[in-house]
Amino acid sequence: TSDVNGLGTDIQQHFDNTHIIYDNSTDTTFLRGRLLGKGGFARCYEILNLNTNKIYAGKIISKTRISKPHQKQKILREVQLQKNLKHRHVVEFINYFEDDSNVYIILENCSRKSLVHVLKHRKYLTEPEVRYYLRQLVAGVEYIHSNQIIHRDLKLGNMLLNNEMDLKLADFGLATKVDFAGEKKMTVCGTPNYIAPEVLQKKGHSFEADIWAVGCIMYALLVGRPPFETTTLKETYLRITENNYSFPSSLTTAAKNLIRKCLHPEPTSRPLLQEILADEFFVCGYLPHSLSPTCCTAMPKFPSRYAS
Numbered sequence: 001t002s003d004v005n006g007l008g009t010d011i012q013q014h015f016d017n018t019h020i021i022y023d024n025s026t027d028t029t030f031l032r033g034r035l036l037g038k039g040g041f042a043r044c045y046e047i048l049n050l051n052t053n054k055i056y057a058g059k060i061i062s063k064t065r066i067s068k069p070h071q072k073q074k075i076l077r078e079v080q081l082q083k084n085l086k087h088r089h090v091v092e093f094i095n096y097f098e099d100d101s102n103v104y105i106i107l108e109n110c111s112r113k114s115l116v117h118v119l120k121h122r123k124y125l126t127e128p129e130v131r132y133y134l135r136q137l138v139a140g141v142e143y144i145h146s147n148q149i150i151h152r153d154l155k156l157g158n159m160l161l162n163n164e165m166d167l168k169l170a171d172f173g174l175a176t177k178v179d180f181a182g183e184k185k186m187t188v189c190g191t192p193n194y195i196a197p198e199v200l201q202k203k204g205h206s207f208e209a210d211i212w213a214v215g216c217i218m219y220a221l222l223v224g225r226p227p228f229e230t231t232t233l234k235e236t237y238l239r240i241t242e243n244n245y246s247f248p249s250s251l252t253t254a255a256k257n258l259i260r261k262c263l264h265p266e267p268t269s270r271p272l273l274q275e276i277l278a279d280e281f282f283v284c285g286y287l288p289h290s291l292s293p294t295c296c297t298a299m300p301k302f303p304s305r306y307a308s
């Protein structure tokens with residue numbers, strides 16, 4: 001490809017001019033780049049804004065896939081929930097527009113993908129790394145909860161990393177807005193990955209369901225697999241309702257204690273987000289304020305004075 005707009009061929013490499021996307025609401029032209037993956041109805045691509053030469057991530061949903069009104073409503077709800085959120089650890093919503101064939105959701109690019117990819121390379125992470133990621137996750141969840149939003153699908157695949165290794169909370173496809181204090185949601189339309197017992201049992205759920213997921217995420221990062229994973233969904237759901245999980249001996253007491261608190265079967269007995277950050281696990285261990293990108297593929301060596 002020729003060097004268009006002085007971008008340099010290193011960036012141009014993923015884009016060709018056979019897929020031009022035009023947003024007439026902002027008179028912006030994009031080039032569609034490489035496929036990043038699929039999420040629900042959407043096919044996700046890297047896209048290049050030709051007006052600014054900036055790269056974004058685009059969720060492109062064919063209108064044939066959302067022909068039924070409730071399917072279109074679901075997309076519009078996701079956009080409604082995400083568009084007003086502005087926080088360092090929540091994926092930035094850039095724009096939403098349509099053309100005759102597709103609906104487009106333009107989002108911040110997170111070039112280092114998700115913690116799923118990190119764990120694929122690393123198997124499991126060191127405690128300092130888990131503190132680093134969890135602190136940012138909790139900050140992002142604190143922000144959305146303060147905006148009366150429950151994410152309801154916190155999982156490694158929705159914890160994305162930008163080029164600077166900042167964690168960004170993604171995918172509000174199962175999220176919901178709490179309309180009044182004390183409101184309990186009775187259903188989720190979709191299947192959360194780290195689903196809390198009260199959601200499974202349809203006993204009414206709220207913000208505490210996200211705390212349960214934080215506990216599952218912490219376990220998965222330290223152990224390399226989720227706490228309730230089995231070969232069948234039915235068996236996994238049985239273990240969740242029975243609160244049946246165990247720790248490998250490799251985990252420290254502080255880590256086990258915090259996970260246990262987050263995975264309490266009684267939602268109101270789980271810690272608040274502020275209490276998680278004040279927990280012994282965070283306070284009595286090294287919390288790096290930055291992480292090298294090499295941590296995506298290789299175990300870091302922290303200065304020995306910061307043992308664990």
Ligand SMILES: CC[C@@H]1C(=O)N(C)c2cnc(-c3ccc[nH]3)nc2N1C1CCCC1
Nearest residue numbers: 036037044057091107108109110111113170
């Ligand atoms: C667009 C959907 C989703 C997402 O929400 N964002 C913000 C995102 C950003 N950059 C990326 C990205 C990956 C590699 C470079 N950028 N990916 C994102 N994803 C992925 C795409 C496939 C599954 C989830």
